[in-house]
Amino acid sequence: MKIPFNKPLNLKESFEEISQLQKIGKFSANGNSYKQCVKILSRFSPKVILTSSCTAALEMCVLLLNIKKNDEIIMPSFTHIGTANPFVRAGAKPIWSDINKQTKNITDFEKLITSKTKAIIAVHYAGIACEIEKIKTICQKHDIFLIEDNAMGLGSFYNEKPLGSFGDLAVMSFHETKNIHCGEGGALFINNSIFWEKSDILYDYGTNKKKFLKNEVDKYAWVTLSSNFHISELQTAFLLPQLKILAKINNVRKQHWHRYYDALSKKIPQEDLPYLPESCQHNGHLFYLNTKNKKQRDLLLDKLHKANIEAVFHYTPLHSAPIWKGKFKNTKLPITTKVSNTIIRLPLFYDLQNDEIDYIVKQI
Incomplete structure (x- = not known):
């Protein structure tokens, strides 16, 4: 008997969805599979954007929060490198918090807050929730943003409310090590409406394309720095049947x-x-x-x-x-x-x- 640590889920329905793409002829981002995935995930957040990875979703967080050099971001040291990388690359200083011995989640961090603190990243380790309501209250008290790193916790709840719905922003992972996956992939949940318009601009490579599609401008233009955060239709087609169950x-x-x-x-x-x-x-x-x-x-x-x-x-x-x-x-x-x-x-x-x-x- 040989038992691997992980065996990625392979549903036959996922491959059937992919085979349908050949008939449709749509393989890049924002096709029908993408829209169906977003519709399902909208049960957890009022605005959802699927991304190429969980790290890409965190990179969008950096841009949404306008993170700059010497901003301080409080996070656990016991987490994946991807939690810290986007913020450190932007010049922010990670402020490391210890964790709770039992849950392995961030704890006792309020003493680390300073005038330079821009956000707290709460990682839900193993899909088991942080004391997220308490954390949210502390963030509101100090007027700082809350980001949930919910890479492991899609479908987990805290007091019957889904993880990923508490923070101003929250990120998910669809890496093959997760409960549901598409090889690589992620999602950004945008719970704070002040970020909705900017998130659309960032997702469209830094353009106001969405305003153009709504006939609010006569042509769309490059209005801010961004990147390509898109996930392909191949990936969302593979993910969709898993999301359904x-x-x-x-x-x-x-x-x-x-x-x-x-x-x-x-x-x-x-x-x-x-x-x-x-x-x-x-x-x-x-x-x-x-x-x-x-x-x-x-x-x-x-x-x-x-x-x-x-x-x-x-x-x-x-x-x-x-x-x-x-x-x-x-x-x-x-x-x-x-x-x-x-x-x-x-x-x-x-x-x-x-x-x-x-x-x-x-x-x-």
């Missing part, structure tokens, strides 16, 4: 998640298993466990690999990355460091079988 896909993954949890809770301390606050309804994106120390983690990873199980660790803290050349060496994030050294992610994907889960649990 998102709840089913997430429910299957949650069954796998709970099978892991129920079995492992009999073998290891509850504090070393994922924590689910009562306010959170998750999407079964990721199952992890914590070891006592790095040595124990490495030994367990080695044991699992020898059993042909592709388990993996997770993020190296961004504040300690070589790119900074020790700039943040005095930044102390003890929980982030501890979690990074002790976390193990177990295989979890739609087609995972119960006997495979049982085999994995047996090795732990």
